[in-house]
Amino acid sequence: MKETRGNYGSDPRLLISKLCFPRQLKSPKTLTKPKQMATEMTTNTIWYLRKRPVGEVAPDDLELVTEEMAPLAEGHVRVRTIYLSLDPTNRIWMSDMDAYLPPVEIGTPMRGGSIGVIEESRSESVPVGSIVNTGLAIWAAYNDLPGEGVNVLPAIPGLPLTAFMGPLGATGMTAYFGLTEIGQPKAGETLVVSAAAGAVGSMVGQIGKNMGCRVVGIAGSDEKCRWLTETAGFDAAINYKVEDVGEALDRHCPDGIDINFENVGGSIMEEVIARLNDFSRMPLCGLISTYNADPDESTGPKNFANLLMRRTLVRGFIIIDFLDRFADGFAAMASLLMDGKLQYETDIVEGLETAPTALARLFEGRNLGKLVLKVSDEP
């Protein structure tokens, strides 16, 4: 199932203020009285991590468990999951590598971000019926969370809820801050982005185009490459599965490469590094080609020395580094969206029970745009 962008209403400033300051929507006047504790028990369905995957996630690495929920605690809200975000980093969290967050412990629910609707509230700050971004929650039909920890999302005419996981969500913010803060694009420069037709990459390239760059994307199919050049406005796209990436980069980047927005790692990264210009920048966003690999066997780029010779700025980043500046990112991305300067796709798979197999789509390149799991219907 796919969704595309639509009409977002007539007043851009109102939209931006809603996006940037969603908590304004929860002024005391607009609150309905919190619903009292439900008397009936709620049954939840939860994915538990049972084993650390070796290579690709295997069917018995996770287990879907049905259990009764405890009564909702004071100050908490019960969120029915509508959309679960599926992200490459889910695979990192399943491993015990030394990462930016602790691993998910074996025998505990799988971690994930979601959008849902409040079905029960014992929090003065969030009324029943609110649509919220849960932040970090779990792979489950329901999440009980502190009311203060969820973020109420505005209803924007014509804007699908899933956009808050794409251009206006964490992946959009990753693209925006990674490119503008670390990539520091200037008009006329050449920007190369890998995993270009994915959630982050597709935004990176279009932000770069809007800043006047020549943009070359690298992706894994002719269909994706066509989408990049014909819909998203990239100057060129390289299908790394059938083309010689080095030769294609030489052809499409005659003046060398000023910015490498790195999403993939491995040999694709090495071909880009080999063509970097002096004082180039390399936002190191992800290394998806290594996530299913044995961490002890992962190697860095063979041509690491070129980063010295070209005096390249390489900076790894995680989007949570920019949390306190999300309002700026929202405003910038919303503005591009409203001006019709951002095209995006959402790849929607249905059913909580399909979560592990749906996640595999990211590693098989079967998604175009943001991969989202639909768990239940929107109200």
Ligand SMILES: NC(=O)c1ccc[n+]([C@@H]2O[C@H](COP(=O)([O-])OP(=O)(O)OC[C@H]3O[C@@H](n4cnc5c(N)ncnc54)[C@H](OP(=O)(O)O)[C@@H]3O)[C@@H](O)[C@H]2O)c1
């Ligand atoms: N630093 C941060 O805060 C942050 C935040 C979000 C995401 N990320 C990273 O950004 C990257 C993209 O994430 P996303 O959420 O936007 O996912 P995505 O790009 O929507 O999906 C992943 C894509 O990666 C490509 N891919 C998978 N395995 C590959 C391989 N072995 N070699 C080359 N390409 C491969 C596939 O496309 P093809 O068909 O083109 O192969 C796939 O569609 C990931 O590395 C992720 O970890 C980082």
